[in-house]
Structure formats: C-alpha cells, structure tokens
Amino acid sequence: MPNYVTICNACLVGSYLLCVLLFIAGALRWSPSRNSLARSFPGIWEAGGILLFTALLFVLPSFSKQSSGTIEPAAVAAQAAIYLPFVILYAVRTRGEEKAAFYLGRWLAFVFLSFLVVGASAALMEFAGLDRWLVEKTGCPLTQDAVVFARETLRTSPLTAVIMIVLVAPVGEEVIFRGFLYRTLKKSSGRLPAMLAVGLFFGAVHMSLLQLPQLAVLGTLLCVAYEYGKSLLLPIALHMIFNGMNLFFIMQNSD
Numbered sequence: 121m122p123n124y125v126t127i128c129n130a131c132l133v134g135s136y137l138l139c140v141l142l143f144i145a146g147a148l149r150w151s152p153s154r155n156s157l158a159r160s161f162p163g164i165w166e167a168g169g170i171l172l173f174t175a176l177l178f179v180l181p182s183f184s185k186q187s188s189g190t191i192e193p194a195a196v197a198a199q200a201a202i203y204l205p206f207v208i209l210y211a212v213r214t215r216g217e218e219k220a221a222f223y224l225g226r227w228l229a230f231v232f233l234s235f236l237v238v239g240a241s242a243a244l245m246e247f248a249g250l251d252r253w254l255v256e257k258t259g260c261p262l263t264q265d266a267v268v269f270a271r272e273t274l275r276t277s278p279l280t281a282v283i284m285i286v287l288v289a290p291v292g293e294e295v296i297f298r299g300f301l302y303r304t305l306k307k308s309s310g311r312l313p314a315m316l317a318v319g320l321f322f323g324a325v326h327m328s329l330l331q332l333p334q335l336a337v338l339g340t341l342l343c344v345a346y347e348y349g350k351s352l353l354l355p356i357a358l359h360m361i362f363n364g365m366n367l368f369f370i371m372q373n374s375d
Contacts, residue, residue, distance in 0.1 A: 124260030128327045129182055135321040136179050139305060142317055143171055146308020160307075161213040167304035170206075174301060177202070178325040191273040196284045203292030210299045210352075222353070230348060231358050234341045238362075241334045251330050264328030271370050285367050290359035297322050297339070298346045298355050315343040338362065 150164045162170065245251050254260055273281040297318055305314035322339025323332045345355040 122259050124254075124258035124329045125327075127258060127260075128324070128329055128332075131329075131332060132179060132182055132321075132324040132327065135317065135324045136175065138317045139174075139301065139321055140171060142305045142309040142313060143167060146305070150308075161217075162300060162304050162307075166213075166300075167307075170296070170300040170304060173206075174296065174321075177296075178321075182325075182327055190276055191269050191280055191284050193277065193280050196280055196288060199284070199292065200288050203288065203295065206300065207291065207295050210295050214299075227349065227354055227357070230345060230354065231361060234338070234345070234358055235362075237341060238334050238338050241337045245330075245333055254329055258329060260329040262330065264326060264331055266326060266328075267366075267370060270367060274367075274371055281367065286360055286364045290356055290363055293322075294342065294352050294356045294359055298342055299352055302343050302346060311343075311347065315340050318343055 147164055147167075255262065270281055270285055273284075301321075302314055302318045305317055308314070309317075319338075319340030319342075320336045322342070323334075323336030326332075326335050328335070342355040342358060345358050346352060348354060
C-alpha cells in the first residue's frame, strides 16, 4: 500500500475517532433527567446510529482498493437511495425547529468569503511548498480519485456527473455531516470542537492528501454556514456552488 494511502486512512480513522470521543464525552452526561437533552433531536440513540452509519458509509470503504472509472447512473441512484431516508428523517425531526431567514446579500457575502478562505489555504500550502513536499515524500497523486471519476464521467455521461456532484452529494452529505453529525457533537462538546472535528472528518473522507487541508477548512466553514444560516439551506447552497465550480474547472481542463 502506498504511503499516501496509509496516511489518508490514518487521517480518516483518527478524525472519526475524534468524533466518537467527543460523542462519548457528551453521552456520559446524556440523561433523560437533565431537562429534555436525551429526548431532543438528535437523541442519544439517533446520535449513536449516525456515528455507526458514517463508519459504514465513509470509513470502511476507504480500506478497499479503488480504481479509476466513471460514476454510473446506478451508483447515483443507489447513493440517493441511501441518503433519502436520512433526508426525510431530518426534515420530519426538525419540522418547525429551523426557521431560516433568507438574506441574499448576506448569504452571497458568506459564500464569497468562504471561497476566499479556502483559496487562501490552498495558496498558503503552495507558497510553503507543502504540496510539493507531500508529493515527493508520499507519492500522492496530484488529482484525487473523485476528480478522476468526474472527468471520466463528463466524457461519457455529463448529466450523471452533474446530478451526482452538484445535487445528490451536497444534499446528502450536508444532511449527514451538518444535519446529524455536527448537531450531535455540538450537543456533546460545544460548537467549536464540533466544527473542527466534523470539518477534519469531512476533509478526510475525500481521501486526498493534497486537498485535505482546504477540504477540512471547507468542512469547518460549512458548519459555520449552518450556524449562520440557521438551517441546512446555506451549507447546501455553498456545497453545491463549490462542487459546481470544481466541475466547471474540470470540464474546462478536460482534453
């Protein structure tokens, strides 16, 4: 196994275990006798379930050998089917709870600033020579597998790529990471530790050593977007725009 794969797996498992430890720390205080903490959403059993689900969906598959290929329509349908019950559960359990006030100017400013921060983190890595050092020392590829899959899929089925990358993935991942996981850890440990842990885990699941820092920054900013927008609408929109822009750049750079 190449060094960069081992490091990516270590980052993924380490960030997941950090989330688990934060949950356990909070679960020790999770008691029905303390107001309605255990009965409110997500309750302790729902929270434990989502941690198990994230392990099955994001952690365990990383240890299987991945090869280049395309995103098949059947895979998109399967991924959507996996996410759909959680989207429905989240919508039902938070009905009447999240009442976001939509301010277009403020939301656009937040999106713009978020892209500046993510771009600055990428520029800092390049300026410091960290990306070149990682390539030399670990042999990690310059392009993550997800980008390779997207590029190949754009050549064969552009609509499939758009549906998966710009629609299914942002909605499903935001429900899982921000709607369930972040809310769980926020109840357990507070906002800042939850934001940092979920952001790091979000970056690690993409299994790209070079893009890990900026993806972790993006994952943290998506948690901030959830708090700023008072619902999942802003982080979903930010995630869609980010993926859409990346897909556009992939299209422009394809042969």
